[in-house]
Amino acid sequence: MREPRDATARARGAFVGSASGAVGIAAHALGGGEVALGQSGLALLIAACALVGHLVGSLRNRYGLVEVMVLLAGGQTLGHTALSLAPGHQHGGATGAMLAAHLVAIPVGAVLIRGAELAITRVVSSVRRIVAALLPLPATESTGVRAFGSLPALRPILLGSGTGTRGPPLFG
Numbered sequence: 001m002r003e004p005r006d007a008t009a010r011a012r013g014a015f016v017g018s019a020s021g022a023v024g025i026a027a028h029a030l031g032g033g034e035v036a037l038g039q040s041g042l043a044l045l046i047a048a049c050a051l052v053g054h055l056v057g058s059l060r061n062r063y064g065l066v067e068v069m070v071l072l073a074g075g076q077t078l079g080h081t082a083l084s085l086a087p088g089h090q091h092g093g094a095t096g097a098m099l100a101a102h103l104v105a106i107p108v109g110a111v112l113i114r115g116a117e118l119a120i121t122r123v124v125s126s127v128r129r130i131v132a133a134l135l136p137l138p139a140t141e142s143t144g145v146r147a148f149g150s151l152p153a154l155r156p157i158l159l160g161s162g163t164g165t166r167g168p169p170l171f172g
Helices: 004-030 038-056 065-084 096-134
Strands: none
Touching: 004 038, 004 065, 004 096, 038 065, 065 096
């Protein structure tokens, strides 16, 4: 059974993978690279971004801003490399505008991704509270058969009957 935190990790992976592809294309265009992708270039970019998204989504759940920035930098590098390996690719290497676009996109993307993670967590917990308040658990009928592991209600006299440990009397 999946834990609720798995959904946040998968969302983070999707955000990092898609941001890596989008920033890779934008920075590539700013640097004078070919933006009209053919089928092979697009397939390489999608495969690289899917790989990055899957890896990020499968890692541990707690990330800070710095960790997300490192993940984005790695994803952008892989996405840009995939674009550079596409057949028919031509441009004169990394330009200042291309590098600046990547460097600006890393912290901006990390802040947006962390904000989206927090928003998802808050929305999901709010929806759970609302659903729990609007749809209380239905009352069960007593059939005389107890479910496995259920205990009868303890009487108040037993709850406050004494303190200490019980044991055999001391012979003295």
